[in-house]
Amino acid sequence: xxxxxxxxxxxxxxxxxxxxxxxxxxxxxxxxxxxxxxxxxxxxxxxxxxxxxxxxxxxxxxxxxxxxxxxxxxxxxxxxxxxxxxxxxxxxxxxxxxxxxxxxxxxxxxxxxx
Numbered sequence: 001x002x003x004x005x006x007x008x009x010x011x012x013x014x015x016x017x018x019x020x021x022x023x024x025x026x027x028x029x030x031x032x033x034x035x036x037x038x039x040x041x042x043x044x045x046x047x048x049x050x051x052x053x054x055x056x057x058x059x060x061x062x063x064x065x066x067x068x069x070x071x072x073x074x075x076x077x078x079x080x081x082x083x084x085x086x087x088x089x090x091x092x093x094x095x096x097x098x099x100x101x102x103x104x105x106x107x108x109x110x111x112x113x114x
Contacts, residue, residue, distance in 0.1 A: 026101040027070035033106065034064045034080060034090075039113035044086045047111075050094075052077040061088070061111065071099050080109045088113040 030051065036043050047061040051068060053076060059066040061082070079094035090109040097107045 025072040028073055028099040028101045028103070028105055029070055030068045030076070030078070030097060030099055031104070031106045032059070032066050032068070032078060032080070033108040034059060034061050034111060035108055036061070036111045036113065039088075042086070042113040043088065043111070044083045047083070047088075048081045050077075050079045050081070073099050073101050075099070078107060080111075082111075086113065 032049055032051070034047065043061050045061060046058045048056050049059045049066055050056045051071070053071060054068060057066060059080075075096050075098055077094050078097050080090055082088040088111050090111045093109060095107065097105065099105050
């Protein structure tokens with residue numbers, strides 16, 4: 001019985017190895033963080049994160065973080081927008097972020113609200 005499991009495991013490992021050589025695009029993920037430095041009493045609960053190639057998502061504005069699904073390696077435009085009337089802003093927004101494979105990719109929006 002142990003032989004069967006060994007053969008099955010070897011077969012799965014071989015198939016996995018073949019699929020990784022298929023020439024598909026290299027992938028990476030991006031962690032987008034939101035940090036509020038001033039005016040924390042006026043911060044809206046959520047903001048909208050837009051990453052080129054993905055649908056916009058809502059994230060927690062006050063010290064929130066969002067990890068993306070895998071993205072093809074390369075440059076992506078990233079923006080964080082706030083609800084109308086919130087008077088919040090983050091410098092360098094939108095920004096271009098380089099997505100690399102096999103390394104941490106992080107960008108932080110430091111937000112000020114008045």
